[in-house]
Structure formats: C-alpha cells, structure tokens
Amino acid sequence: MSTHTTTARPATAHTARAVPAAVLAELRVTDDAGRACVPHTATDGDDPLRCCLRPSAPGERIALVSYAPLRRWAAETGAEPGAYDEQGPVFIHAEDCGGPAPSEAYPFSRPGALRVLRRYDAAGRIVGGRLLELPETPADGFDQALTEAFADPEVALVHVRAVEYGCFHFEVRRP
Numbered sequence: 425m426s427t428h429t430t431t432a433r434p435a436t437a438h439t440a441r442a443v444p445a446a447v448l449a450e451l452r453v454t455d456d457a458g459r460a461c462v463p464h465t466a467t468d469g470d471d472p473l474r475c476c477l478r479p480s481a482p483g484e485r486i487a488l489v490s491y492a493p494l495r496r497w498a499a500e501t502g503a504e505p506g507a508y509d510e511q512g513p514v515f516i517h518a519e520d521c522g523g524p525a526p527s528e529a530y531p532f533s534r535p536g537a538l539r540v541l542r543r544y545d546a547a548g549r550i551v552g553g554r555l556l557e558l559p560e561t562p563a564d565g566f567d568q569a570l571t572e573a574f575a576d577p578e579v580a581l582v583h584v585r586a587v588e589y590g591c592f593h594f595e596v597r598r599p
C-alpha cells in the first residue's frame with residue numbers, strides 16, 4: 425500500500441458511526457428515556473463522547489444522556505426490533521460540536537481494552553456477538569472482528585460496547 429498518497433482516506437476497513445446530528449439535537453433537549461438533558465462541565469475529562477467519537481477534555485460542557493441506538497437505527501430503516509430495543513447512558517457534548525473529525529483509527533481504542541461486538545440482523549434481532557480484547561494494534565483487531573461479523577450475510581449492523589460498563593460506544597453498518 426502506498427504511503428505517498430496525500431488524499432484523505434480512512435485507514436480502517438469499517439466506519440465507526442457517531443450519533444447522527446439530528447438525533448443529537450433531540451437528545452440535547454430530551455433523551456431517549458424521556459429525561460431532560462442536564463449539561464455539566466467535564467472535570468477529569470476522558471469521557472467517551474459519542475457525538476464526535478473522542479474523549480472529553482477538562483472544562484468542556486458535556487451531558488450524560490440515555491440513548492437507544494437500535495431504536496434510532498430502526499426508525500431510519502423501518503425495522504421492528506421489538507423487545508431487542510435497549511437504551512443506556514452515553515456522553516455527548518452539550519452543544520453542537522460538528523461531529524467526528526476524519527480519523528485513521530477506531531474511537532476509544534487502546535491495547536488491552538475489552539469490547540463486545542453485538543450483531544443484529546436487518547429486522548433488529550441479535551444474531552450473535554463476540555468478545556474482543558484489543559491487540560497492540562487496535563485497528564487491526566477491530567478490522568478483523570468486524571469483517572468476521574459481516575461475513576455472516578444475515579448481519580446488517582454491529583454495536584460496539586465496553587465490557588465493564590456495558591455502554592454503547594459506536595455503530596458499524598454493513599459496508
């Protein structure tokens with residue numbers, strides 16, 4: 425592979441999707457649990473922001489809101505996940521942040537981190553999953569695990585979650 429190219433090109437085989445801008449605008453008013461959004465100032469930083477797929481910095485205005493990724497995806501595609509619908513806490517910027525910058529890495533990844541890749545079919549039903557311990561080169565681990573997931577023709581969507589907190593990190597759709 426050439427290293428001389430100057431065109432921006434994602435180095436990852438799959439695309440990590442942030443929470444869409446239109447959904448963020450709604451979550452900044454009322455979250456997917458029906459609660460009002462309550463912004464606060466990040467202290468330590470390092471909260472994984474699902475709006476722009478980077479960690480927060482101390483002093484930034486952020487909010488912890490409940491988000492239902494499968495329900496939001498289903499609203500777009502017409503799927504009916506029924507009981508598979510789930511919601512959980514995610515950090516987002518309190519104001520519009522412009523979304524993720526082009527990146528050559530998967531977000532929130534570091535060697536040794538534990539992730540679950542949960543697979544869904546086009547109807548929004550879970551069709552398996554796997555545990556992934558990120559290797560020394562995390563992007564290779566994600567590339568391989570996601571390619572493996574989409575090798576199953578039934579898989580339409582993958583949710584990447586942190587193991588310890590169970591919280592949703594990002595979504596990957598069939599390429």
Ligand SMILES: [Zn+2]
Pocket residue numbers: 473474475476477516517521522523
């Ligand atoms: Zn953001």
